[in-house]
Amino acid sequence: MTKYKFLLLLFSFSKFCANAQIRESQEKKFEQSYTLLNSMLVNENNYSFKKAVFSVENAFLDNQLDTIFLNKQIKSLNSLCNSIINERELKYYEKDKTTVNKWASVFQVMHDTIPVNINDTIYRYIPFGYDFNDVFGHKTRENLFVSKLLQTHKGNCHSLPYLYKILCEELGTKANLALAPNHIYIKHRSIKDGWYNTELTSGIFPIDAWIMASGFVHIDAIRNGVYMKALNNKESIALVLIDLADNYNAKFPNNDGTFVLKCAETAILNYPNFATALILRAETHKKQMKKEQNQEKAKQMLLDLEKEYTYIHEIGYRNMPEDMYLNWLITLKTERNKYENTTLKK
Numbered sequence: 001m002t003k004y005k006f007l008l009l010l011f012s013f014s015k016f017c018a019n020a021q022i023r024e025s026q027e028k029k030f031e032q033s034y035t036l037l038n039s040m041l042v043n044e045n046n047y048s049f050k051k052a053v054f055s056v057e058n059a060f061l062d063n064q065l066d067t068i069f070l071n072k073q074i075k076s077l078n079s080l081c082n083s084i085i086n087e088r089e090l091k092y093y094e095k096d097k098t099t100v101n102k103w104a105s106v107f108q109v110m111h112d113t114i115p116v117n118i119n120d121t122i123y124r125y126i127p128f129g130y131d132f133n134d135v136f137g138h139k140t141r142e143n144l145f146v147s148k149l150l151q152t153h154k155g156n157c158h159s160l161p162y163l164y165k166i167l168c169e170e171l172g173t174k175a176n177l178a179l180a181p182n183h184i185y186i187k188h189r190s191i192k193d194g195w196y197n198t199e200l201t202s203g204i205f206p207i208d209a210w211i212m213a214s215g216f217v218h219i220d221a222i223r224n225g226v227y228m229k230a231l232n233n234k235e236s237i238a239l240v241l242i243d244l245a246d247n248y249n250a251k252f253p254n255n256d257g258t259f260v261l262k263c264a265e266t267a268i269l270n271y272p273n274f275a276t277a278l279i280l281r282a283e284t285h286k287k288q289m290k291k292e293q294n295q296e297k298a299k300q301m302l303l304d305l306e307k308e309y310t311y312i313h314e315i316g317y318r319n320m321p322e323d324m325y326l327n328w329l330i331t332l333k334t335e336r337n338k339y340e341n342t343t344l345k346k
Contacts, residue, residue, distance in 0.1 A: 023252070025062075026059075026062055026251065026252075027252070027259070029058065029059040029062065029063055030059045030244065030247075030248050030251075030259060031259075032055070032059070033055040033056050033058070033059040033244055034241070034244060034259075034262065034263060034266075036051065036052065036055050037052055037055070037056075037237055037240060037241050037244065037266075038266060040052060040233075040234075040237050041234055041237055041266065041270055044233070044234075047233050047237070048169075049162075049165055049166055049169055049233070049236060049237075049240075050074070050166045050169065050170070052237055052240045053146050053162055053166065053240060053243075054067060054070065054146070054147070056240055056243050056244045056247060057142075057145045057146065057147050057247075059244065059247065059248075060141055060142075060145075060247040060250070060251060061142075061147075065147060066147075069150075070146075070147055070150055073150045074150070074166065074167070074170060077109055077167055078167065078170045078171065080109050080114065080116070080125065081102070081105040081106055081109055081167065081171055082105075082171075084104075084105040084108055084109070084114070085101050085102065085105050090104055092104075092190075092192065094190065094191040094192050095191065096190055096191050099173050099190075100190050100192075102168065102171045102172070102173045103168065103173065103175070103188055103198075105171070106164055106167045106168050106171065106175075107164075107198065107203075109125075109127065109167065110127060110128050110160070110163070110164055110167075110200060110203070111127050111128070111200075111203035112127055113125065113126060113127060114127075126153060127153070128149065128153050128154070128155055128160060128163070128200075129153060129154050129155075130154070130155070130156065130160075130201050130202070131143070131152070131154035131155055131156055132326075135156050135157075135322075135326065136182075136322060137158075141246070141247050141250050143156070144156065144158040144159055144243075145159060146159045146162050146163050146166065149163055150163070156201070157182075157183045157184050157185070157200070157201050157329070158184060160200035160201060161177055161184045161185055161186055161200050162177075162184075164186055164198070164200055165177060165186070165236070174233075175188065176188065176189075176230035176231055176232070177230075177231045177235075177236050177239065178197070178227075178228060178229060178230055178231060179226070179227050179228070179229070179231070180211045180214065180217065180227050180228065181214050181216040181217065181227070181318070181320035181325065181328075182320050182322070182325045183325070183329070184239075185197055185198065185199050185200065185201075186198035186199075186200065187228075187230040189230070193343060193344060195230070196341055196344060197210075197211075197341070199332060201329060201332070202329075202332040202333055202336075204332060204336060204339075204340050204341075205340060205341040205344045206332060206339045206340060206341065207339055207340070207341050208228065209339060210331070210332060210338075210339035211227070211228060213328070213331065213339070214320065214324075214325075214328045215324075215328075216318045216319070216320040216324075217316075217318075218316035218317075218318055219316065220314070220315060220316030221275075221315065221316025221317060221318070222316070223316070224273045224315040224316055225273050226273050226274075226275050226315055226316050226317055227316075231271070234270045234271070235270060235271040235274070237270065238266075238267035238268075238270045238271040238274055238277065239267075239271075239274075239276075241263045241264075241266055241267040241277075242263065242264065242267050242274070242276050242277050242280060244263050245259070245260045245263035245264060245267075245280060246280070248260060248263070256288075257284040257285075257287060257288050260280065260284050261281060261284050261285075264277050264278075264280045264281040264284065265281065268281065273315050275312060275315070275317040278308065278311070278312050278317075279312060279317075281308065282305060282308040282309055282312065285301065285304070285305050285308065286305055288301070289301040289302060289305060
């Protein structure tokens with residue numbers, strides 16, 4: 001072997017080792033995030049939706065998330081919410097007024113232009129808007145992140161309800177996430193109005209008929225809690241676990257599925273009919289089946305896979321094409337009078 005070939009081989013080996021170390025470091029961040037999320041499921045005293053969301057985003061960003069900036073932004077928004085609560089009188093007179101007032105203030109911060117007085121100078125607070133660019137995070141997962149939303153004030157049906165829930169919890173109240181096809185929104189329950197929907201992408205309160213109008217909500221999906229269910233905190237963390245798994249797949253597309261399945265199984269354990277988690281588990285099993293060299297084992301994996309997909313169909317899940325989703329989303333504005341809950345005055 002010539003000296004040149006030896007040096008080239010040594011360089012290649014060194015580069016391989018360096019890349020392996022980088023990947024090991026990156027994967028460690030994902031494992032740390034999983035450990036944090038799992039601890040919130042095991043011990044409710046560890047629960048923090050904000051910490052859960054940012055840990056997942058930080059793992060994808062290789063520990064480069066500027067949490068100091070993000071926490072300052074959230075603290076500022078929290079202060080604005082408290083100012084709204086203290087300075088205006090909400091025309092709501094039931095005994096849960098304090099809670100409803102907090103929800104209303106967060107909604108206003110998310111969607112209203114607000115005059116802010118700083119040292120006798122009036123500034124205009126600009127609310128958050130919808131970003132139709134890469135709605136599903138196909139180009140980059142960062143377009144789904146709350147951190148991106150806080151930096152740009154533009155988000156989507158993933159980051160907007162996540163931030164809403166974070167702000168509510170910062171105020172000491174809760175907000176229930178809820179699912180529709182390809183979509184996340186908020187469900188609240190007040191004494192006066194009962195359960196009602198809060199839609200962050202368009203800033204209105206749609207009736208359930210709007211969700212049904214998508215054409216992809218089977219009655220079994222409602223009955224089995226696939227869609228339109230007010231998710232509790234554990235079920236919300238299950239959503240974040242699947243975010244973690246999807247981020248991992250985006251970061252390491254050729255992974256063996258072990259970490260992804262761990263996330264999916266934990267999510268399903270805490271939210272059994274979470275369709276996205278069930279689909280991710282099945283799709284991961286399909287990838288593993290295609291790589292299986294043992295024919296008998298591959299046949300059994302195929303039978304198991306058929307059972308998984310059958311169950312997903314039985315609980316009422318129906319796939320909604322992305323272009324149809326976007327058209328459905330737009331109907332909230334084009335047909336607002338048809339779908340808005342007019343009994344809510346906020």
